[in-house]
Amino acid sequence: MKIAVSGKGGVGKTTFSALLCNEYEKEGTVVLAVDADPDANLAGTLGFTADQAPTPISSLKELIEERTGAKTGAWGGYFKLNPKVDDIPGQFCVKRGSLSLMLLGTVENAGHGCICPESAFLKALMLHIVFNENQHLIMDMEAGLEHLGRGTATAVDAIVVVVRPDMKSLETARRIVPLCKELGIAKLFYVGNEAQDEKDVEFLEKNLNDHPLLGVIPASAEVRDSGREGRGPFGDEKVNEEVKKIRKRLEEEADVSK
Numbered sequence: 314m315k316i317a318v319s320g321k322g323g324v325g326k327t328t329f330s331a332l333l334c335n336e337y338e339k340e341g342t343v344v345l346a347v348d349a350d351p352d353a354n355l356a357g358t359l360g361f362t363a364d365q366a367p368t369p370i371s372s373l374k375e376l377i378e379e380r381t382g383a384k385t386g387a388w389g390g391y392f393k394l395n396p397k398v399d400d401i402p403g404q405f406c407v408k409r410g411s412l413s414l415m416l417l418g419t420v421e422n423a424g425h426g427c428i429c430p431e432s433a434f435l436k437a438l439m440l441h442i443v444f445n446e447n448q449h450l451i452m453d454m455e456a457g458l459e460h461l462g463r464g465t466a467t468a469v470d471a472i473v474v475v476v477r478p479d480m481k482s483l484e485t486a487r488r489i490v491p492l493c494k495e496l497g498i499a500k501l502f503y504v505g506n507e508a509q510d511e512k513d514v515e516f517l518e519k520n521l522n523d524h525p526l527l528g529v530i531p532a533s534a535e536v537r538d539s540g541r542e543g544r545g546p547f548g549d550e551k552v553n554e555e556v557k558k559i560r561k562r563l564e565e566e567a568d569v570s571k
């Protein structure tokens with residue numbers, strides 16, 4: 314199963330991605346966590362310390378130049394759009410048990426639609442990962458889905474849009490939906506997060522009815538404290554129960570053969 318997680322900043326994308334990864338890691342199922350948000354913090358949320366965190370792929374200038382054939386100072390010239398990337402995940406992941414983590418980093422695009430060697434490299438890498446790895450992939454993304462260009466997006470089984478019970482995160486979700494369609498992402502699901510009470514759950518159920526709402530994660534003092542204290546958000550059984558249910562529904566419904 315290959316899942317991309319998106320939504321407005323602060324809704325709980327990274328928290329949910331980490332919780333889902335944790336479900337697989339606990340049982341020893343192979344899972345690759347990809348931090349594709351330029352504002353990267355999945356490593357810390359998964360409990361890796363700063364010195365354990367992997368190097369962002371986009372910062373590996375020499376490697377990108379070597380593979381794309383681009384020359385420094387000659388950006389804008391010719392470079393390979395399909396550089397060799399098959400050895401990258403193995404080399405630039407950090408591993409802990411059955412969990413691997415990779416960080417994509419930031420690509421500074423000069424303008425809309427511009428393709429530079431870095432982004433060509435990351436696109437090739439995304440395509441390689443999503444097509445070739447026989448494993449669970451959880452990609453923590455930004456709302457803009459920058460790394461999922463046309464072509465790469467079609468290889469993700471589904472996108473999960475995380476929504477908090479407020480109008481702002483709902484509005485962002487409503488912008489993501491047509492973007493997914495445009496990119497050709499087959500399936501879209503919602504996950505509600507940080508519901509304080511029944512009213513919050515009702516708000517999410519009422520407003521998220523164009524695609525399946527897989528579940529609603531309750532607001533949790535433990536999860537909030539974990540963020541403040543810089544440890545993983547894995548200590549609340551109610552939250553873990555809900556994530557388990559969400560995972561089960563995801564695996565059932567994200568199956569692209571259906």
Ligand SMILES: Nc1ncnc2c1ncn2[C@@H]1O[C@H](COP(=O)(O)OP(=O)(O)O)[C@@H](O)[C@H]1O
Nearest residue numbers: 322323324325326327328507532533536537540
């Ligand atoms: N269910 C929850 N209950 C309480 N706090 C939460 C919950 N989910 C996320 N948070 C907190 O909200 C903040 C933003 O979450 P984060 O996952 O970093 O959002 P995003 O990745 O979407 O920007 C963090 O401090 C996190 O600890």
Ligand SMILES: [Mg+2]
Nearest residue numbers: 326327350354
């Ligand atoms: Mg985040």
